[in-house]
Amino acid sequence: MNDKIQTYLQSNFPHFLIENRQINTNLPYYTLKPEGIVPVCQALKDHPEFAFTFLNDLTSIDWLGKHAIRFEVVYLLKSPKNKHFRIQLRVPIEEGEAVPSLVSVYAGANWPEREIFDLMGIPFSGHPRMERLIMPDNFVGHPLRKDYPLEGPGQDYLIQDLLTLHVNEDISSN
Amino acid sequence: MGLTDVLSKPGEMFGDMFQVAKLENVVQWGQSFSLWPYPFATACCGIEYMSTSCSDYDIARFGAERPSFSPRQADMILVLGTITYKMAPVLRQIYDQLAEPKFVISVGACASSGGMFHTYGVLQGVDRILPVDVYVPGCPPRPEALLDALMKLQIKVQSQGLEARRQEIMKKIQEINERNKPLIVA
Numbered sequence: 339m340n341d342k343i344q345t346y347l348q349s350n351f352p353h354f355l356i357e358n359r360q361i362n363t364n365l366p367y368y369t370l371k372p373e374g375i376v377p378v379c380q381a382l383k384d385h386p387e388f389a390f391t392f393l394n395d396l397t398s399i400d401w402l403g404k405h406a407i408r409f410e411v412v413y414l415l416k417s418p419k420n421k422h423f424r425i426q427l428r429v430p431i432e433e434g435e436a437v438p439s440l441v442s443v444y445a446g447a448n449w450p451e452r453e454i455f456d457l458m459g460i461p462f463s464g465h466p467r468m469e470r471l472i473m474p475d476n477f478v479g480h481p482l483r484k485d486y487p488l489e490g491p492g493q494d495y496l497i498q499d500l501l502t503l504h505v506n507e508d509i510s511s512n
Numbered sequence: 513m514g515l516t517d518v519l520s521k522p523g524e525m526f527g528d529m530f531q532v533a534k535l536e537n538v539v540q541w542g543q544s545f546s547l548w549p550y551p552f553a554t555a556c557c558g559i560e561y562m563s564t565s566c567s568d569y570d571i572a573r574f575g576a577e578r579p580s581f582s583p584r585q586a587d588m589i590l591v592l593g594t595i596t597y598k599m600a601p602v603l604r605q606i607y608d609q610l611a612e613p614k615f616v617i618s619v620g621a622c623a624s625s626g627g628m629f630h631t632y633g634v635l636q637g638v639d640r641i642l643p644v645d646v647y648v649p650g651c652p653p654r655p656e657a658l659l660d661a662l663m664k665l666q667i668k669v670q671s672q673g674l675e676a677r678r679q680e681i682m683k684k685i686q687e688i689n690e691r692n693k694p695l696i697v698a
Contacts, residue, residue: 472598474597486632487632488630490632490633496600497600497635497641497692
């Protein structure tokens with residue numbers, strides 16, 4: 339199965355593949371350029387034999403100080419037709435660059451992409467609603483980055499709007 | 513013995529038939545035994561509250577057996593657990609919806625000080641946003657500690673007048689506001 343996929347990708351999408359990237363994992367993985375993730379996923383999903391119709395997970399890694407390219411977005415695809423065979427697609431990305439959104443192929447990529455944007459600060463171009471998912475809307479920073487301090491820079495600014503409700507009200511007079 | 517003499521000795525028993533008191537004290541006494549709790553349970557302290565409210569520990573002995581799941585039908589909010597910055601506006605709005613006079617019990621280390629979660633997402637104590645009356649230590653506190661907190665609050669309700677209560681709330685909210693003034697970062 340893995341050999342077939344490798345042959346298929348190397349014959350059809352050789353310009354999107356990045357070779358010679360060694361990563362310790364027990365799953366077959368293919369490293370792609372950012373612009374190739376949408377066509378490759380679409381092709382693997384629509385292929386009659388492979389049929390990777392399910393996006394198992396979508397997450398990201400911060401390789402600060404370990405790899406030349408800092409971030410990596412990891413797509414975990416599953417093919418229920420072929421005994422739930424799984425592959426990884428990995429997209430290395432520098433800070434500030436955007437990855438094309440996968441929502442047009444897998445609708446379930448919507449919230450994971452927002453979560454990655456919120457916690458890791460990787461923007462996804464073409465996403466229908468690129469906003470924070472988990473942290474408050476006025477939060478500053480991306481807390482899952484390796485260089486983010488655990489205590490944060492001091493979060494008092496997050497509650498400053500709440501306290502105007504009773505302050506101007508003179509409750510002793512009524 | 514005239515009426516003036518009787519009223520000058522509140523709390524004194526006259527035989528075993530009647531006792532005189534100020535109306536305010538009678539109201540406060542009744543209030544202290546009919547506190548309706550609103551359990552704002554976000555973590556494991558909520559499990560301890562469930563045990564406290566059930567028959568083993570039986571918070572009904574102190575008149576607080578009626579947990580209300582609408583803040584408009586409650587006057588004592590129990591903050592049971594970790595409060596994140598995203599939850600803080602929700603908690604604040606629920607506090608504003610409680611019926612007056614309202615009391616706040618901060619249960620457990622997380623609600624009182626952030627506990628072990630000294631991190632970017634956790635509010636470091638609900639006294640940053642609410643005027644807290646009683647703090648309960650523990651992680652999580654035993655049901656006995658919760659009952660003790662309720663008894664402490666009853667003593668406070670019985671001894672504090674309505675006007676003093678209002679003044680205390682206003683003072684605490686002004687302090688909170690002063691402490692949380694917007695920081696200007698250059």
